[in-house]
Amino acid sequence: MTENGHKAGSNLEKVLSAGTFAVTGECGPPKSADGGVIEHKAKLLKGYVDAVNITDNQTAVVRVCSLASAVTAQQNGLEAIMQMTCRDRNRLAMQADILGAATLGVKNILCLTGDHLSFGNHPEAKGVHDLDSLNLIRMYKDMRDEKKFQCGEEMTVAPPLYIGCAENPFADPFEFRTLRLKKKIEAGADFMQTQCIFNVPKFKEWMKEVRAMGLHQEIKILAGITPLKGVGGARYMKNFVPGMDVPQEIVDRMAAVEKGPPSHAEGKKLAVEMIKELAEVEGVAGVHIMAVEWEEAVPEIVEMAGLLPRPAVA
């Protein structure tokens, strides 16, 4: 616990604990040793989001590690949410990396299972999965609050962490999804970002259950939004991305506009409409905008959604 009662004192934690509607973004590190990519993306998003997720070998494809990229983002003035998957590291590596991240000033961490190796570019690799994401959340909470390693040994300086998790309201079994969120809260998660939402009615149905269990009081929920650039992306996500629920009317709406600028404009407009609708849902504390390889769309979307200026927190 920091002096002012925060767990980590990150910008994201301060925005959320002040009850301000939060905005997070997402940056994927590059598939080469090009440090300029994250620097460029961080500069694009600075001032438009409260913190940015730095993905960890997303879709099981090797990229610059999330720790180095998180530090690069922060050096360029944008607070990072470092993603950590259970797929590529065992409990030693996951503890070592978080200690290292903490010494370099990274405070937000997102604990994930990780997409399966078979989706990526090294399908012959050995998947680790020593811990699952719930074990990971608990391990980081115990490091922070109890100053204890997973084995029970004590450390002198605990890492100040704001611990996040993900949840997919569109995965099955649907009735277990709120229970899984409850388990993550019990394990120690402070905030949660959802999978991309396209099926708003189904998300609302899920939130009703979340509220019935009082979970929105115990964790900060950020609704996931992915702006669509065109109908191709919509179809791809509908058919090929695991756990994605894209209603046909969304695909049809994107198909009805011309490719290029008209379609880009429509995608942004749709994202803004969805953000406004989701912001009205009781228990939604913020929005997580995942503009995959389209970070330059984020400033306009955030502005059109009326979410500027982002709060300056002390």
Add this chain to the structure above:
Amino acid sequence: MITAERKPFDEILELVEGHKKVLVAGCDTCVAICLTGGEKEAEILASELRMKAEADGREVEVEHTAAIRQCEWEYLDMIAEKVEWADVVLSMACGIGIQSMAEKFEPKLVVPAVNTNMLGMPQEHAVWLERCGACGDCVIGETAGICPVVRCSKSLMNGPCGGSHDGKCEVTGPEKEEIDCAWHLIWERLKAQGREELMYVNRPPKNWSRSSSGGPRKMVREEAKPV
């Protein structure tokens, strides 16, 4: 049971290349039940090798035999004479049987004709599914008799990941076939048993030191040792 699949014929040829007396040794237990490496399959492989040698104009003698179980010393004595005759033994047993042969008849060259793949069961005729990872710390008493270690693609211990859809895993099998989500099955069966609260609890990190991560394992039953 332990299951295995025969290696590609070209790989088998490479393993026995240059040898004049080849013994194909089947095993009449697990690998015979999964139709891969019993006496019949040993006889077939021996014929294939003979025909290939003849077609290539190479002089090679190929014999076949089978042990009741290649993984137990006493059964190996019964095939010792044939092994003695061979330059190379092409074992069709699982990895355990192959190693037993290599140890028993050291320094005889013993090579594998199969890839041992899993501890599984025949789901239907000629279809086997993995059922156990021999992790040394069984949890299926709390998971409705369904093993999350090998039946969940990510060995999760606390319920399905976000890739579970309509009861299916986000991962597809080698033939692009759909795989059941183990945790969906666990959830449904626990509900049918009225024990779904078992999925509400946070299960701690698994102790993998009891699996192969802890180094080669050894089991001693003191009470069963001869006095």
